[in-house]
Amino acid sequence: MVDPTIAESDAALARRLAVLAGELLLRVRATHGHADPAALKAAGDRASHDFLRAELARWRPADAVLSEEDEGSRLVDGGDGVSRRTADRVWIIDPLDGTREFSEQGRTDWAVHVALWARDAATPHGLIAGAVGLPAQHRVLATDVTAAPPATPTPPGTALRLAASRSRPPAFLADLADEVGAELVPMGSAGAKIAAVVTGDVDAYIHAGGQYEWDSAAPVAVATAAGLHASRIDGSPLTYNEADPRLPDLLVCRDELAAPLLAALRRQLAGTAVPSGSPAPHPGKDPR
Numbered sequence: 001m002v003d004p005t006i007a008e009s010d011a012a013l014a015r016r017l018a019v020l021a022g023e024l025l026l027r028v029r030a031t032h033g034h035a036d037p038a039a040l041k042a043a044g045d046r047a048s049h050d051f052l053r054a055e056l057a058r059w060r061p062a063d064a065v066l067s068e069e070d071e072g073s074r075l076v077d078g079g080d081g082v083s084r085r086t087a088d089r090v091w092i093i094d095p096l097d098g099t100r101e102f103s104e105q106g107r108t109d110w111a112v113h114v115a116l117w118a119r120d121a122a123t124p125h126g127l128i129a130g131a132v133g134l135p136a137q138h139r140v141l142a143t144d145v146t147a148a149p150p151a152t153p154t155p156p157g158t159a160l161r162l163a164a165s166r167s168r169p170p171a172f173l174a175d176l177a178d179e180v181g182a183e184l185v186p187m188g189s190a191g192a193k194i195a196a197v198v199t200g201d202v203d204a205y206i207h208a209g210g211q212y213e214w215d216s217a218a219p220v221a222v223a224t225a226a227g228l229h230a231s232r233i234d235g236s237p238l239t240y241n242e243a244d245p246r247l248p249d250l251l252v253c254r255d256e257l258a259a260p261l262l263a264a265l266r267r268q269l270a271g272t273a274v275p276s277g278s279p280a281p282h283p284g285k286d287p288r
């Protein structure tokens with residue numbers, strides 16, 4: 001339970017910490033330079049994790065933390081804080097998402113993720129607050145401030161823009177893009193890609209083949225608070241604070257694209273997709 005005398009809401013705290021950790025990461029990048037990418041990645045991961053861990057212990061001492069950068073916290077009974085098996089509230093953090101891009105000079109597709117999962121949450125994914133800091137883009141998206149992009153269904157004939165991992169895109173994605181007449185937009189960081197869906201820079205983000213809860217928790221909290229669709233690629237809910245934190249695939253998109261993209265995913269995964277070049281329903285059309 002949060003001390004009611006503390007005025008800052010969970011969402012405001014998530015947003016503030018994402019901004020401050022982002023500023024810290026920009027300083028780490030400026031100080032280290034890019035000559036030794038491995039050292040820069042390690043320094044960024046560590047600095048941001050230590051900062052977020054200390055601030056969460058200070059402001060929300062009764063809550064558990066699941067962090068990419070804390071091996072112990074991945075175990076349900078491990079870690080140096082409150083056990084996430086029994087905790088009612090668990091902060092799921094990725095101190096530096098898109099670590100590879102952080103280490104590459106000039107790239108802005110990396111992020112800080114701060115999300116809060118609650119046992120009694122009304123939502124299927126259990127996320128009640130979250131923020132995605134995009135320090136090199138000078139912005140932060142958060143559950144208490146971020147609005148959905150204007151609903152502008154893609155007109156038939158216009159290519160959808162599908163964000164995908166620039167280093168590990170799912171094997172089926174090129175065929176799926178072909179089938180639905182989409183253009184792939186390679187980008188680093190799950191947070192940066194989901195933020196691009198939220199801002200309307202792309203229409204959807206599809207990933208498969210491996211990821212963890214911290215890669216998607218905060219951006220999914222922001223996306224669903226903004227009214228966007230977020231699910232596994234079979235349409236089932238994304239669930240967090242599971243014993244095993246692997247969460248290997250997801251689809252985030254505007255609501256009206258969910259049905260046609262899930263149908264295209266089903267065809268790709270079943271191997272029954274319409275071969276490229278044949279007429280296929282355009283997902284910009286109303287699926288119903």
Ligand SMILES: Nc1ncnc2c1ncn2[C@@H]1O[C@H](COP(=O)(O)O)[C@@H](OP(=O)(O)O)[C@H]1O
Nearest residue numbers: 096097098099165168188189190209210211215
């Ligand atoms: N096949 C895979 N297995 C495990 N993690 C993966 C993965 N593909 C992507 N990820 C993780 O998802 C995040 C976004 O990936 P990408 O930039 O390729 O889209 C990265 O997080 P980190 O940068 O926090 O490690 C990356 O490590």
Ligand SMILES: [Mg+2]
Nearest residue numbers: 094097098215
């Ligand atoms: Mg990550």
